[in-house]
Amino acid sequence: MAQKNIKLKKQKEGDMDAKIVMDALDVMVENPRCELEHRTPFELLIAVILSAQCTDKRVNQVTQELFKTHNTPKDFVEMSQEELEAKIHSCGFFRNKAKSIKSASWDILQRFGGEVPSNFDDLTTLAGVGRKTANVVMAVAFGGDNFAVDTHVLRVSNRLELVKTTDPNKCEFELCKIFPKNTWSKLHYQMVLFGRYTCKAMKPECEKCVFNRSCPSSRV
Numbered sequence: 001m002a003q004k005n006i007k008l009k010k011q012k013e014g015d016m017d018a019k020i021v022m023d024a025l026d027v028m029v030e031n032p033r034c035e036l037e038h039r040t041p042f043e044l045l046i047a048v049i050l051s052a053q054c055t056d057k058r059v060n061q062v063t064q065e066l067f068k069t070h071n072t073p074k075d076f077v078e079m080s081q082e083e084l085e086a087k088i089h090s091c092g093f094f095r096n097k098a099k100s101i102k103s104a105s106w107d108i109l110q111r112f113g114g115e116v117p118s119n120f121d122d123l124t125t126l127a128g129v130g131r132k133t134a135n136v137v138m139a140v141a142f143g144g145d146n147f148a149v150d151t152h153v154l155r156v157s158n159r160l161e162l163v164k165t166t167d168p169n170k171c172e173f174e175l176c177k178i179f180p181k182n183t184w185s186k187l188h189y190q191m192v193l194f195g196r197y198t199c200k201a202m203k204p205e206c207e208k209c210v211f212n213r214s215c216p217s218s219r220v
């Protein structure tokens, strides 16, 4: 991830300006993109379900093998729960994830003609699909304006005091009020990558962060 030190205009604490945040993230994360490897909306959906409490790197290792033989809703409906659990075991929470994948695959076949639905409300009716997963699928697979809030987005938003909440749904609604709609999807991935590689949970790298003169949580 490209990183440069730029000095941000000093803001009043807790008053980060949306434009400043967007400009700074453009400097810190020049090419935001989904790091979950996939070729179809269905593969993306499966990868996002597997990514709960798991790293994208691990999910990519698992799906690289899994998708060689199973990559359609029919494949997963016909696969036994036990076989699927064994294949996704290393992603953690494998029983629940296998159940969700099989149920979602069944629903997609029965209710949506075998295609991943391309609207948010239908997506959230699928097993294992909450707001975050539906927002990622909408933004990445269908080019929607969606702001998915995962653990990185939640942490970065709170550290910058863009929001003050531990509830991902409230965080999403607040961020959508702060930033223009056409930036939501890009900002989601910029914040994910910024949180993953710079504003890390345990040891944020404040000394090389563009926000370090303005961020209320800076350790510099």
Ligand code: SF4
Binding pocket: 159, 160, 198, 199, 200, 204, 205, 206, 209, 210, 211, 212, 213, 215, 216, 217, 218, 219
């Ligand atoms: S200054 Fe530190 S805590 Fe603040 S956004 Fe940057 S890395 Fe995170």
